[in-house]
Amino acid sequence: MKLIKYAMLFITLTTSSTSFAEEAEDKGLKIAQETKAIDLGWKDSSAVLEMILKNKHGETSTRNMRMKSIEQKGDGDKSLNIFDSPRDVKGTAFLSFSHPVANDEQWLYLPALKRVKRISSRNKSGSFMGSEFSFEDLTSFEVDKYTYKYLRDELVNGENCWVVIQYPIDKYSGYKKRIVWIDQSEHRIRKTDFYDRKDSLLKTLTMSDFHHINKAFWRPQILSMVNHQSGKSTVLNFSHYVLSTGLDEKDFNQNALKRAR
Amino acid sequence: MTKKTQHPTMFCLLAGHFFISLFWLSTVQANELEVRGNFEIQGRFFYEDALTKSQHDQQLSVAAAPEFFWSWNNDNDSLEFVPSARADQYDSERTHFDIREFSWVHVGHDWETRIGIRREFWGVTEFQHLVDIINQSDSVEDVDNEDKLGQPMLNLSLVKVWGIIDIYLLPYFRERTFAGNEGRPGIPFVNTNNVLYESKDKEKHLDLALRWSHTINDLDFALSWFEGTSRDPNLIPSFTNQGLFQLNPYYAQIKQLGIELQASLESSLLKLEVIHNENSQQDYWALQGGFEFSQYGILESNADLGWLVEFAWDERGKDSRSNFQNDLFFGNRLALNDIQSTEVLFGLSYDLDFSSTSVLLEASRRFGDNIKVSLDARFFESKEIQDPLYFFRRDDHIQLTAQYYY
Secondary structure: OHHHHHHHHHHHHHHHHHHHHHHHHHHHHHHHHHHHHHOOOOOEEEEEEEEEEEOOOOOEEEEEEEEEEEOOOOOOOEEEEEEEEOHHHOOOEEEEEOOOOOOOEEEEEEOOOOEEEEEOHHHHHOEOOOOOOEHHHHOOOOHHHEEEEEEEEEEEOOEEEEEEEEEEOOOOOOEEEEEEEEEOOOOOEEEEEEEEOOOOEEEEEEEEEEEEEOOOEEEEEEEEEEEOOOOOEEEEEEEEEEEOOOOOHHHHOHHHHHHOO | OOHHHOOOHHHHHHHHHHHHHHHHHHHHHOOEEEEEEEEEEEEEEEOOOOOOOOOOOEEEEEEEEEEEEEEEOOOOEEEEEEEEEEEEOOOOOOOEEEEEEEEEEEEOOOEEEEEEEEOOOOOOOOOOOOOOOOOOEOOOOOOOOOOEOOEEEEEEEEEEOOEEEEEEEEOOOOOOOOOOOOOOOOOOOEOOOOOEEOOOOHHHOOEEEEEEEEEEOOEEEEEEEEEEEOOOOEEEEEEOOOOOEEEEEEEOEEEEEEEEEEEEEOOEEEEEEEEEEEOOOOOEEEEEEEEEEEEOOHHHOOOEEEEEEEEEEEOOHHHOOOOOOEEEEEEEEEEOOOOOOOEEEEEEEEEOOOOOEEEEEEEEEEEOOOEEEEEEEEEEEOOOOOOHHHHHOOOOEEEEEEEEEO
16 A cells, blocks of 8 residues: 555656646747747848957957848748958858758858859858857747757846757757747847757857847847857857848849859 | 960950940949959979979969959949959960959849859869869869859849759850960970861850759759850870971860759768760760768867768760769868868879879968968879870979968
8 A cells, every 4th residue: 555655646746747847848938939929020131240259369350241131931041141351251152041840951152163062951060150159050040949948037137037948859959958048028038058969068158239120129239159168259249230121032042142242 | 365365356345345334334323342352472393303394393473363343223233353364484374364254243033144254163073073164174273173264155044933044155165274385284285376176166156055953952953054165175186397296175066964963961962963965076974973971060179071072984984085084082171160261171083994093182271361371282193194194193293372362
């Protein structure tokens, strides 16, 4: 009898902890869905940005580029990045079609050779142009790319945030998990901790200087990524960030990639 | 500048007039004018005795390629002008001038016209570009034939849901450049002053090209058709009036079907290029295929390492003029992804018919914001006279290039 009692107790305990976990997962998913839903309808974006690379000795190097994106209904966004400096890579352009579940499609245009090169879809963990951002850090956020677990509420710079773990579904992601801090007032991602495949803290991304563009969408103008393991960091400074400017599909195909300047 | 590389006067005049009108239009409405480009100084160092006495063990050259770019009409119209020139210490053929680009591009909603002198690359493989046919190789720049001469063209590009269709009219043919008597590496017997054509229209033959390219998820593919003057000359042996041995480039009329396939499969890209060439001598199939496997973030760093393996085959076998009729290729590409964009490329080709080998090493790095330095080394090993590589057997060299970008 005693044994049965213990068994009963064990079952009750496990089911209650399962439902607690389910609750945390549901809440995490719900926050992700809301974050995505609030950010729908920006149509297209274009911005100028400066990328400052800093090595562990504090030496810096600056790269300039332009970034254009177009929203896709029911699919990941399309984006085109064009490099303006350093001068020897000027005109190099990167076209990416991101997808929630299927592999992202990516091409690089090399102006010296007039050549469009396909980038293997597994490069998502690779460094984006020598920076601490990997390709996957720069693709659009899609709900289906992760499973979720809500952790806790936490105050960050006076803003009440939800802290949620995101587990990438793609086995080729460079991360075991990401922990994100999302503010409760506007669903803005304030901070992300990236954990490598061995589950140790790899990088921290901090977003700041949020602008309310077209009085509808919040966009951070400063993205700062610090790599805790290598001591290197990268800062992205956005300027001229505009939304809904009327870009269309023709600005995001291989012909557009070839004429990118 | 040699006579060979000049554009015909009429075309230049017409194109010039056309672009001057465009330029006036652009000055009225221009919203962007951009100038950039690079200067370079290059040294080649050979450490084996040359094949002929006329060739040298060291060779210096300087080159410049400015780029002018205008755009107007909300970037839907643009004009690009890229002249390129090199002055070589010894080789009068390598001292040359070319217009790489001089074209007007107009972008419509789902179409684009590109008119003028341009370069257009087709293909997916790394060690040989079989399908690529629009432009002639500027072989005096480098023996790898990666440098191309500007090609006059009218190109209409249509963007459809089922892919991109390109139609080209190519009204003027560019002869391949070859190193001169004193040039190295080179075939010192090629006489480009006596060029032979199959077509009676010679270089004025109107060539046509068509290409359909498309992407479906992880697969890129293209089908192309070319009808006109072969870019790849047959070198016909003869003797000069003085009784000296020479090779005269002969440009045949061909029809060529091209197939390109590329599949992105996890960490690998599978690549295949196939051509079928129809000509008056011997029709043939040829292919180049293989894979590129990439490792990202090796040794817990930002560095990426690529592994390349390819195979080349030509139906004509040993009789083929091609360097790559039955060859294996192996290569590594290392990108450190550091601030200086340090890159190293290693490549080896082995000819299964002639047991000859060629090795290539290319390393480059940026210094500061504007200077790029490249160190290239090439080694050739060939023992059989029928092997096209045989001409280069004494041309092992190291090449150091410093480029200033502005």
